[in-house]
Amino acid sequence: xxxxxxxxxxxxxxxxxxxxxxxxxxxxxxxxxxxxxxxxxxxxxxxxxxxxxxxxxxxxxxxxxxxxxxxxxxxxxxxxxxxxxxxxxxxxxxxxxxxxxxxxxxxxxxxxxxxxxxxxxxxxxxxxxxxxxxxxxxxxxxxxxxxxxxxxxxxxxxxxxxxxxxxxxxxxxxxxxxxxxxxxxxxxxxxxxxxxxxxxxxxxxxxxxxxxxxxxxxxxxxxxxxxxxxxxxxxxxxxxxxxxx
Amino acid sequence: xxxxxxxxxxxxxxxxxxxxxxxxxxxxxxxxxxxxxxxxxxxxxxxxxxxxxxxxxxxxxxxxxxxxxxxxxxxxxxxxxxxxxxxxxxxxxxxxxxxxxxxxxxxxxxxxxxxxxxxxxxxxxxxxxxxxxxxxxxxxxxxxxxxxxxxxxxxxxxxxxxxxxxxxxxxxxxxxxxxxxxxxxxxxxxxxxxxxxxxxxxxxxxxxxxxxxxxxxxxxxxxxxxxxxxxxxxxxxxxxxxxxxxxxxxxxx
Numbered sequence: 001x002x003x004x005x006x007x008x009x010x011x012x013x014x015x016x017x018x019x020x021x022x023x024x025x026x027x028x029x030x031x032x033x034x035x036x037x038x039x040x041x042x043x044x045x046x047x048x049x050x051x052x053x054x055x056x057x058x059x060x061x062x063x064x065x066x067x068x069x070x071x072x073x074x075x076x077x078x079x080x081x082x083x084x085x086x087x088x089x090x091x092x093x094x095x096x097x098x099x100x101x102x103x104x105x106x107x108x109x110x111x112x113x114x115x116x117x118x119x120x121x122x123x124x125x126x127x128x129x130x131x132x133x134x135x136x137x138x139x140x141x142x143x144x145x146x147x148x149x150x151x152x153x154x155x156x157x158x159x160x161x162x163x164x165x166x167x168x169x170x171x172x173x174x175x176x177x178x179x180x181x182x183x184x185x186x187x188x189x190x191x192x193x194x195x196x197x198x199x200x201x202x203x204x205x206x207x208x209x210x211x212x213x214x215x216x217x218x219x220x221x222x223x224x225x226x227x228x229x230x231x232x233x234x235x236x237x238x239x240x241x242x243x244x245x
Numbered sequence: 246x247x248x249x250x251x252x253x254x255x256x257x258x259x260x261x262x263x264x265x266x267x268x269x270x271x272x273x274x275x276x277x278x279x280x281x282x283x284x285x286x287x288x289x290x291x292x293x294x295x296x297x298x299x300x301x302x303x304x305x306x307x308x309x310x311x312x313x314x315x316x317x318x319x320x321x322x323x324x325x326x327x328x329x330x331x332x333x334x335x336x337x338x339x340x341x342x343x344x345x346x347x348x349x350x351x352x353x354x355x356x357x358x359x360x361x362x363x364x365x366x367x368x369x370x371x372x373x374x375x376x377x378x379x380x381x382x383x384x385x386x387x388x389x390x391x392x393x394x395x396x397x398x399x400x401x402x403x404x405x406x407x408x409x410x411x412x413x414x415x416x417x418x419x420x421x422x423x424x425x426x427x428x429x430x431x432x433x434x435x436x437x438x439x440x441x442x443x444x445x446x447x448x449x450x451x452x453x454x455x456x457x458x459x460x461x462x463x464x465x466x467x468x469x470x471x472x473x474x475x476x477x478x479x480x481x482x483x484x485x486x487x488x489x490x491x492x493x494x495x496x497x498x
Contacts, residue, residue, distance in 0.1 A: 050402050070405040071413075077406045079399050087421040100408045100417070148408060 001026045001184060002047075002152060007056030009042055009208075016042045018208040020056070024152075024201070027182040031199025032210070033192055033225055039208040040188040044154045047186065048077040060151060075152040080160045082141035084129035090140050091116070091125040097148035111147060118177070119143050135166040139173065146181065153185040159194070171197045192227045196220075263480070269473035289470045293478075300459060300471070304478050307439060307456040310370065311482075314377045315435035319427055322385025322434075329386070330393030339390060345383045351443030353379065361448055368452035376448045377441060381434040388430045392423050432490050436483055 007020040016039045024030050034040050045051040047058065049070035058065040065073060084093050091112055092099075098108045116122045119139045124132060132140065138158065145153060159167045175198060178185060188205075189195050195202060202219035203212045213219040220227045269275070270289060272282025293301055329338040345353065354376055358367070366372030400422060404414040420427070442457045449458070456479050463472035 045402075048402070048406050050405065069410075070402075071408050071410055073406070074408075075406060077402060079403065081396070081399070083396075083400055083403050085400075085418060085421070087424075096417075097407045100413060144407065154406075 001061055003057075003059045004047070005057045005059075007043070007046060007058070008054050009039075009046060009051065010054055011042075016208050017046070017053070020205075020208070020210045022203065022210060022212055024184060024186065026184055027178075028200050029178055029183075029185045029187055029198055030201045030203060031195035032186060032188045032203045032205050033190065033195045033219075034188070034205035035190055038206045040205050041156055043205065043210075044077060044156050044186065044188060047152070048075050048154055049073050050077065073152075074148065074150055075154055076145035076148065076150045077154045078141060078145055078156065078158045080157045082129075082137040084132075084137055084140055084144075086129055089126050089128060090121060090132070093129065093140050094121075094143045094147055096144055101148070115143050115147055119173070133166075134162050135170060138162065138166075138170055142174070142177070146177065146183070149181075151184070153183050155185060155187045157189055158187075160189075160191075167194075174198055192225055192230065196227070266473045266476050266480075269469050270477055273470070275469075289474045293474065299454065300456070300475055300478060303454050303456040303459045303475070306370070306453065307479075308482065310373060310377065310445075310453075310455060311435045311438040313374060314381050314438040315431050318378060318381035318385040318434045319389075319430045321382055322389045322430065323392075323423065323427065325382070325386045326389040327393050329390060339387075342383045342387050342390075345380065349443070350376075350380050350441060351447060354444040354447035358447060367448070368450045370453055372448050373445050373453050373455075376444050377438045380441070380444065381437055384437060385430050385434050388433065389423070389426060392426050397422065428490060432486055435486060439479075439483060 002022075002024040004020060004022045007017055008015070009017040020039075020043060022030065032040055032043070042051060046053050047065075049065065049068060060073075060075075084090075085096065088096065094115060095108050095112045098111065103111075113122070113125075116125055119142065121136065121139055121143065124136060124140075129137060129140070141158075159170045162170060171194060174187075177183070178198075187195070187198050189198075196216070196219075201212070202216065203210055204219075204222060204224055205211075206224065211222070211224075213222065219225060220231075223229075268282060271285050271287060273284045273286050275282035292298060329335055329342070332338055348356070357376060357379065361367050361372045361375065364372070364375075366375060397419065400418055401414050404418040405411070409417060440457060442461055445453065445455055446458055446461070449455075454462075456475060460472055460475045460479055463469075463475055
């Protein structure tokens with residue numbers, strides 16, 4: 001579905017992405033793990049059409065995305081902050097993409113109401129964004145993206161600002177909705193546990209170089225992901241606990 | 246109790262000049278040491294309704310000038326602030342925006358007057374508009390610079406990926422987000438222009454008689470009654486503007 005080949009980008013002579021290539025099929029969630037400054041955000045912005053690559057090609061369902069502006073790509077970029085429009089209610093935030101596309105009012109009401117039900121936000125429909133909790137805001141942001149049926153969802157550490165419990169809830173919600181709507185996503189995170197929870201495919205991005213893994217096992221075993229050392233830590237905690245008991 | 250006394254004191258402090266202006270506008274034969282005018286007459290106020298009244302024409306001229314400069318400077322300042330925020334040398338450009346404040350408006354008028362004459366705009370509304378615009382534009386740009394934060398850029402990007410063209414992102418997202426600050430800028434640039442005397446007086450060479458210029462003329466002629474009526478007219482639009490925009494101007498950060 002999405003094919004990225006030899007993507008490169010420099011800022012002020014400093015390479016940020018180096019020959020990045022990947023393939024993503026319909027309904028897959030590619031979890032990209034990496035540290036800050038590794039080029040994750042630049043990769044997402046290039047895919048969304050918000051930055052131009054210095055070299056490389058992007059194809060979505062055979063279409064060359066190079067000349068396609070961001071508003072015609074049907075790829076929604078979700079930030080760490082929900083960025084709800086403060087001048088609009090929850091209902092109007094979710095309806096935003098449909099209003100831009102001049103969808104009929106009856107259709108907007110039906111679609112938005114159904115989605116608000118699905119995201120458990122119906123009670124909040126007429127509230128202003130500032131009246132919502134962090135988790136609710138992120139759900140509205142998610143609904144605003146889903147309503148336009150994106151061909152690709154680009155998530156830039158979307159749950160990074162949430163507390164542990166809300167974050168876990170949002171990850172489960174993302175999984176449920178992704179499967180239900182067969183959404184193809186590229187999910188960027190620096191949290192290996194989150195990557196393993198939401199991903200169906202895995203990659204590691206560091207200093208502009210992307211490594212794709214053929215299996216979960218290969219991802220876990222790669223020393224750079226540090227998942228092995230974390231597992232060893234928890235095993236040692238378990239052993240100590242057993243010795244005390 | 247203390248806060249009530251303070252409120253009363255402040256109300257007296259701000260209210261007394263208005264009471265005095267009102268008395269001057271309707272009072273006649275008010276000579277020292279009388280505490281109040283000997284007689285009262287609405288003749289000066291009634292004269293405002295006369296078809297050839299210069300004060301009402303001045304009010305119209307001032308409204309036109311201040312309104313045009315406020316709208317023009319706010320719109321241009323919005324675009325200019327965005328360009329500064331996105332330039333590679335944002336800090337230098339921002340510092341340069343302060344440079345016009347090194348000159349008082351009247352000195353700026355003296356400096357630009359040769360250019361205004363060469364443009365055949367001396368003594369015209371266009372010349373005064375240009376001069377006032379040069380004062381108001383940097384002010385509007387500096388006020389609106391704070392709007393163009395990295396988060397606003399993210400809002401814009403998000404709107405684009407949700408399907409907005411650049412124009413739609415501006416109309417549907419950026420302008421509503423900026424509206425409280427735009428409103429504040431409109432009010433402030435309007436007031437800046439409305440109360441200007443020095444620059445207008447120099448560039449208009451006595452031909453563009455705004456309300457503020459007329460107040461100074463009447464004061465110079467020792468015509469206290471007309472000066473007071475003109476002053477009340479000068480105070481009317483800003484008072485209305487401040488009242489209407491009270492919530493925007495007093496909003497908490």
